[in-house]
Structures are given as structure tokens and as C-alpha cells.
Amino acid sequence: MAVEVLKKVFRPSMNVGKVYASAWGSPNHPAPIGNVLELTVEHTEDVQEQEDMTALGGGTHAEVRRVTKVKVSMKLADLNVVNLARATLASVSGIDSGTVTDEPFTVASLGCLLPLEHIAPTSITIKKGATAGAATPIDMAGNYEPGAAGIFLPSNAADIAVADKLWVSYSYGAYAAVEALTTKAPELRLLFEGLNEADSGKPTVVDIWRASQGVTKSLALIKKGFGSLDVEGSVLQDPTRTGAGISKYYRQRLS
Template sequence: MAVEIIKKVYRPSSLVGQVYARPYGSATAPMPIGNVLELALEHSEDVQKQDDMTALGGGTHAEKRRVKEVLVKMKLADLNVVNLARGVLGTAQAIEAGTVEDEPHTATLGGLLRLQHIQPTAVIVKKGADKATATPVTAAGNYEVRPEGIFMLPEAAGLAYADKLWASYSYGAYAAIEALTTNAIELELTFGGLNEADGGKPMVVEIWRASQGITKSLALINKDFGALDVEGTVLMDSTKTGVGISRYYKASMA
């Protein structure tokens, strides 16, 4: 019976589970965001105290407490396109596979030709004043094809500084994220928790409306696993009405 659940005292907690998100106000299904290493709600208060001046020794005559804010904090282990775009306030674009012919560059021995697209294949580099009369340059001893572009070998025999180059290549589909191009998104979050310390009993927490700010850092070279530390503010959801109905979040426990 539900009353027995409410009366239960033994309730140690060690939660794991899935976190789902969808844009606030959206009618689409909440989608899992991947492995979340840490998820927490942090409450802060504005506490005002009135001194007791009626007797020696001091003390508190009255106190007023109001919640200043509730923060939601997450450590995201999966740096997928959606999480990364939200974490850097970016916009994501799907780039379909294609080919490029005679992309212009200037040679710098020991330097990188940063191509317009990543992970090039079937690369042909030509040298000449214009693409119509340019002649192919062999890769061996002159350049290396890398995911980030074409690296000009310092000792390249068939190339010289400031040579005009023309690169043709193919590339596969990929995603591009332009950082700092949008406002912080507002999300509806659902945590489907399972209590490992209490027989796997479920605990579902629904956060009706929360902003998500930019990640504190984006580790690009790191000997440990990468993660995104993000946080936001739990905001009032004016669509939630009624006596005893929270406009911020709800926890349901079995």
C-alpha cells in the first residue's frame, strides 16, 4: 500500500540510471543523453535573522528563509553531438559525404594544409600557377594525408615554400559544431533512477524546466576519460498549477 511506502524508514540510497532530456515545451519524446557520471540538485537559501534584543545574551528572535535558487549539475561522459553542442552553446550541422576538386592552397614545408573537410581520402595534390596547368605531386617523400588535412613534410623534395597547390579529395559524412552561436537551452529532464542500496527500487525525478549553461571546460588532450561538467538553474514552470503541485520538480519513489 502507498501509505506503507510513505512510512518506510529504511531507505539507504545509491542511485544509478538513465537521464532523458527534451527542449522545454516540446511535445517530442524525451531522449536519453548517455552515461551521466554525476547528477545533483543543489538548493541555496536566503536566510534573514532578527536578533533577540529582549534579554541579555542575545539569540535569534525570528527567522525567515526563502529558496534563492535550485541548481542542476551534471557530469556527462558521452560527448555525443547533442551533448557537445548544448555544452558549448553551439549549433550542429550534418555534413554529407562528397568530393572536392582543386581546393587552392599555398605550400609551407613542415606545415599543415587545413582542408575544408576532415578525414580526406583519394587525395591528389597538384602544383602549378593555375589548376588547369598544374601537375600532380607524388605523396611519397612530400606529404602525409592526416584526418585534419595534408601535412607537408619538412624535407619534401618535390615542393618548395610558397608553391601554389591544388588539392582534390573525397570525404565522408561528419558533424560540425559551431561553438558559442546560440543561447543557453531550456530543457525538461527526467531521471529514471534505480536504488542499488535498496533492492533496485525505482526513483523517478522529473525536472520541469531547467536552463543548461556552457561547460566549465572542454578537455581536448587528457590522459583520463573526457567528460562535460554542465550546470543550470531549475526555473519555474508556470504550466504546473494546483495546491501542493511543484512548479520546479517532482520525485516519485516506489
């Protein structure tokens, strides 16, 4: 019965679980965001105190406490496109697979990378000549090395000189382009579907009705060990939540 749940005293906590998110105000249901290593709600208080001046020794005569801020923090282990976009205030474009014919390059120097318009090129053909129509193919061996970002020209390339005009044809697979700092901070509905390992796996479900998500503190591109995204945001009032005893901020449900 519910009264037994309300009176329960033994409830140590060690939660695991899944986090779901959707845009606040969207009709879409929350979707999983991947492995979340940490999820925390923090409260900040403003405490106003009035001294007791009626007797020796002092003390506090009256006190008023008001919550001034509720913060939500997450450490995201999955650097998927959605998490990256939200954490870097980015817009996202999905680029379909395709081919490029005769992407032009004027060789400035050897020992450098020629960045291509698309990533992870395959079926590469490089030609040398003043125009694409008059250009002749160059063998890869001893002349260039393909990579994820483009074509590397070694300083001792056998058949390429500094003044040569190069034309690169290649194929590429589908990928996502994440353009950082092009949008405003998202406002999300967050739902934590937790299981309490310290209490027989009993459920703990937390709804955070409306939260902003700020930009990630850092984006580690080279790092020893696993990467993660540390993000913070404010739990905001959701004006659509109404009724006596109904929180406009967040709700916990546990058994």
C-alpha cells in the first residue's frame, strides 16, 4: 500500500539508469541520450537572517530561506551527434554519400595536407595539369597518402612539384557536419529512469520539466582515456504545470 512506501525509513541510494531528453514544449516523446556517468541536481539558497538583540549572547531571531537557483549537471559518455550539437550550441547537417570529380588544388608546398571538401575519401584519383581536361593521372605510390581529412603530399613526392595544379576525384560516405556556436542554448525536458542498486533495484523516476543546457566546459579532442562532455544548465519554471502541490520544476517518484 502507498502508506507503507511513505513510511519507509530504510532507503540507501546508489542509482544507475537511463536519461531521456526532448525539446521542451515539443510534442515528441523523450529519446535516450546514451550513457550518462553523472546526473546531479543542485540547489542554491539565499538566507536572510535577523539577529536576536533581546538578550546577551546574540543568536538568530528570525530566518528566511529562498531557493535562488536550481542547477542540473551531467557528464555524458556518448559523444553522439545530438549530444555534441546540444553541448556546443551547434546546427547539424546530414551529408549523404556521393562522389566528387576534379576538386581543384594549386599546390602551395609539399609536406602538407590538402584538405578535401568531404571526409574519409575512397576511390581516389589525382591528376596533374593546367586544366582538368588536359590533366594526367598520378600514381599514389611515392606521391600522396590519403587520410580522413584529405590528401597528404610528402616533401619528397616523386611526380609533384610546388607549382603543379592538382585535380582530385573521389567518393565519400554519409556523415554529419556539426557547426559549433551557431544556435542558442537548448531547453529540454529530462527524464531519469533510475534503478536503486542499494535497495533491491527499486525504481526511481525523476522528471525535470524544463531545463536549459549550457555549452560544454571542454571538448577533449586528444586525451588519454575516454572522453566525455560535462554540461550544466538551470532548472527553469514550467508554466504548463499547474495545481496545488504540483512542482513547476521537477518531480521524483520512487517505490
